[in-house]
Structures are given as structure tokens and as C-alpha cells.
Amino acid sequence: MTRVAVIGAGSIGLAIAWRAAHAGAAVVVHDPAPGSGASRVAAGMIAPATETHYGEQALAPLMAASADAWPAFAADLEQATGLDVGFCDVPTLVVGLDDADRAEVEHQADLYRATDRTVDTLTPRAARQTEPLLSHRVRGGLLAPGDRAVDPRVVHKALIIAAEHAGVQFHTAPVTDTTALDADQTVIAGGCGSAALEPWRLSVRPVRGVVLRLRAEGQAVPRTTVRGFVKGHPIYIVTRSDGEIVIGATSDERGFDTRTATAGAVHDLLRHAIELVPEIAEYHLDEVSVGFRPATPDNLPLLGRLDARTIAATGHYRNGIALIPATATAVAALIAGEDPDALRPFDPHRFTPGRTVKESHQ
Ligand SMILES: Cc1cc2nc3c(=O)[nH]c(=O)nc-3n(C[C@H](O)[C@H](O)[C@H](O)COP(=O)(O)OP(=O)(O)OC[C@H]3O[C@@H](n4cnc5c(N)ncnc54)[C@H](O)[C@@H]3O)c2cc1C
Numbered sequence: 588m589t590r591v592a593v594i595g596a597g598s599i600g601l602a603i604a605w606r607a608a609h610a611g612a613a614v615v616v617h618d619p620a621p622g623s624g625a626s627r628v629a630a631g632m633i634a635p636a637t638e639t640h641y642g643e644q645a646l647a648p649l650m651a652a653s654a655d656a657w658p659a660f661a662a663d664l665e666q667a668t669g670l671d672v673g674f675c676d677v678p679t680l681v682v683g684l685d686d687a688d689r690a691e692v693e694h695q696a697d698l699y700r701a702t703d704r705t706v707d708t709l710t711p712r713a714a715r716q717t718e719p720l721l722s723h724r725v726r727g728g729l730l731a732p733g734d735r736a737v738d739p740r741v742v743h744k745a746l747i748i749a750a751e752h753a754g755v756q757f758h759t760a761p762v763t764d765t766t767a768l769d770a771d772q773t774v775i776a777g778g779c780g781s782a783a784l785e786p787w788r789l790s791v792r793p794v795r796g797v798v799l800r801l802r803a804e805g806q807a808v809p810r811t812t813v814r815g816f817v818k819g820h821p822i823y824i825v826t827r828s829d830g831e832i833v834i835g836a837t838s839d840e841r842g843f844d845t846r847t848a849t850a851g852a853v854h855d856l857l858r859h860a861i862e863l864v865p866e867i868a869e870y871h872l873d874e875v876s877v878g879f880r881p882a883t884p885d886n887l888p889l890l891g892r893l894d895a896r897t898i899a900a901t902g903h904y905r906n907g908i909a910l911i912p913a914t915a916t917a918v919a920a921l922i923a924g925e926d927p928d929a930l931r932p933f934d935p936h937r938f939t940p941g942r943t944v945k946e947s948h949q
Pocket residue numbers: 594595596597598599600617618619620621622623624625626627628629630631632633760761762763776777778779780781784795796797798835836877878879880881900901902903904905906907908909910
């Protein structure tokens with residue numbers, strides 16, 4: 588039986604552990620604080636179209652595969668645990684408030700359409716028919732029917748339960764050196780903490796983000812995920828079926844600044860969200876949270892083999908929730924000795940001068 592050690596009990600590490608245990612491996616997950624990372628903060632968008640950014644087009648096939656795998660993955664997780672993971676099959680609207688914002692939306696449309704996902708242009712009237720809570724000031728936008736969302740906190744909780752049921756063991760001592768673990772295969776899935784792990788010290792940096800969680804108590808809530816630009820500022824509003832509304836997010840290159848959010852950041856997020864959906868002013872503000880997206884120098888994940896016994900599965904940046912199913916499938920293939928072509932753009936050696944995956948196998 589293959590002995591697999593997974594470093595990190597965020598959603599990425601847990602999904603890998605769960606799938607590996609199902610495939611017959613003896614799996615141990617190492618994490619002193621499971622669920623303390625970005626997976627607890629994320630909004631949960633699964634957005635293969637509207638999370639496309641210039642320079643990151645190589646991610647599109649993996650995002651598409653993962654988004655398409657999510658419905659079955661969520662159903663499996665629900666069956667394994669009895670928990671509703673909040674998979675929300677509603678479309679995403681992208682809107683602009685003023686003329687410049689509307690121009691920005693049109694600019695984004697070309698990028699989104701290059702992913703081959705369906706993206707429809709809407710008139711202001713059609714946008715408000717799709718989402719009646721939109722401000723009358725909104726200047727039209729786009730509809731991405733395949734961009735959906737899930738509740739990342741329930742997903743994380745469910746993954747812990749599913750992994751335990753599948754026989755995964757949990758160790759709480761922090762890992763500093765991957766070579767110290769007694770396993771046939773070691774998977775680095777420590778999010779931003781992956782950068783400190785010897786001997787690899789992977790190129791992952793924290794990108795700080797603030798999100799707000801609000802609650803509707805009887806008020807009407809959006810029936811779509813609303814994204815948009817308000818006077819040039821990007822904003823998103825994700826609504827869960829239990830009445831929770833998540834508003835995000837800031838994005839700062841400030842290292843591990845764990846201080847609470849500034850009043851200005853919270854004010855701007857609320858102001859921009861309320862400009863798009865005025866009803867938000869009536870909701871109750873439950874939580875302000877700060878998290879760290881694990882980013883790499885080219886913003887693509889590190890997903891592949893480092894050497895014959897070590898696999899990298901980290902650096903998922905803004906899309907670590909969306910990429911859970913595809914990452915778990917890819918790592919299962921790597922553990923099984925396969926070398927999927929689809930992982931080429933994510934070679935974890937690409938930032939190590941003079942090193943290639945083939946060399947590291949020798
Ligand atoms: C504000 C914000 C909004 C986001 N919104 C979305 C979204 O809408 N959709 C989406 O797809 N993604 C989103 N993301 C990104 C997503 O949250 C991350 O990409 C994803 O959670 C990464 O998961 P992970 O398991 O790799 O890391 P994490 O969830 O950070 O977990 C890493 C784990 O590793 C453990 N660890 C670290 N170092 C060690 C060590 N040395 N030894 C043992 N354990 C260790 C930590 O304790 C932690 O539990 C968002 C992120 C932020 C911050």
C-alpha cells in the first residue's frame with residue numbers, strides 16, 4: 588500500500604488526501620491548524636470565465652475541467668458526509684456602473700470569451716430582469732451562465748469528515764522539512780506556508796485579501812452572483828442559499844500582515860457593493876475577515892512532480908476553491924505514476940533556474 592503524506596489541511600490538501608485514500612493509499616495529513624488558511628476566508632466562486640486575467644490564459648483548460656467536475660464532486664462530498672456544501676447553480680452577472688466601468692466590462696468580455704465558456708452581452712434592461720436588485724444606474728453587462736459558487740467553509744468541514752471516514756490520519760506537528768516525513772509520496776499543499784518548507788522553499792507569496800460576510804434577515808437577496816466595476820474598482824457579491832452574502836475583495840501585496848482590515852477597506856467594499864445592489868445597505872454585517880491567497884510569480888499554480896517522492900500542489904492564488912476537483916484528480920494521477928500533459932504549464936520547477944521535471948526524476 589502506498590504511504591502518502593500530505594502537508595496542509597486546507598481544502599486542497601484535504602481533497603487530495605480524500606481522493607488518495609479512496610484510491611487505496613494509507614494517507615496522513617500534517618497540519619497544526621487545519622482550516623486556518625485561505626480556504627476559510629474564500630468567497631467560493633467557481634468562475635472559469637469571469638476569473639480570467641491577462642497573462643493567465645494557460646489556466647483556462649484546468650479551470651474549465653475543474654468547474655465542470657464540481658457538480659459531481661459536490662454530490663460525492665454530500666453523499667460521503669450528509670452535509671450540503673452550498674453548491675449554487677446560479678449564473679454570474681458582470682456589470683459596470685458608469686460609462687468607464689461599462690467600457691471595462693466590454694474589454695473584459697473579449698478575455699472571458701477566449702476561454703470558450705458561454706458569455707452573453709446584456710442590455711441594462713436585460714441585466715435588471717436577470718437580477719432585479721441591481722441599481723437602476725447600472726449600464727448593462729455580461730452574463731456568464733457557467734460561473735457558479737460553493738460555500739468554502741462547509742466544503743472544508745465536509746472534506747475533513749470525508750477524509751476521516753476514508754481512513755485518513757491527522758497529525759498536528761508542523762512540518763519544516765519534507766524529507767523528514769516517513770512516506771512513499773509527499774504532497775506539499777501548505778498554501779502560503781509552502782514557501783517555508785525545506786528543501787524546496789517553493790515560490791509562493793501571500794496576497795492579502797479582505798472579505799465581508801453579511802446576512803439578510805427577511806430582505807430580498809440577489810439571485811445571481813454579481814460582479815462588477817464601480818468607478819474602476821472591481822467588486823463581487825456572492826449570495827448563499829442560507830441568506831449569507833459575501834462581498835469581496837481587496838488585494839494587497841503586503842506580506843503576512845495579519846492585522847484586522849482597515850476601516851477604509853471595509854467602507855470601500857460596502858460602498859461599491861451598495862452602489863451596485865442598494866438593498867445590501869439593509870443587511871447585517873456579520874464578519875470582516877482577512878486571508879492570504881497563495882500566489883506564484885506568474886500567478887499559475889505549482890502542480891506537478893518535484894522529485895520521485897515529492898509532489899507540489901500549491902500556489903492556487905485566487906482560484907483554489909474552483910480548482911479543488913481538478914487538483915485532486917491531477918495529484919491522484921501523479922501518485923499513480925502518470926505524467927499528465929495537461930500539467931505542463933504548472934511545472935513546479937519553472938522558477939528554479941536550470942531545473943526541469945525530467946532532470947529531477949533522474
Ligand atoms: C479574500 C479571498 C477570497 C478568495 N475567493 C476565492 C474564490 O471566490 N474562489 C476561489 O476559487 N478561490 C478563492 N480564494 C483563493 C482560495 O482561498 C485559495 O486559493 C485556497 O483556499 C488555497 O487552498 P490551500 O488548501 O492551498 O491553502 P490554505 O487554505 O491556505 O491551507 C493551507 C494549510 O496548510 C497549513 N500549513 C501551512 N504550512 C504548514 C506546515 N509547514 N506544516 C503543516 N501545515 C502547514 C496551514 O495551517 C493551512 O491549514 C480566495 C482567497 C482569499 C484570501
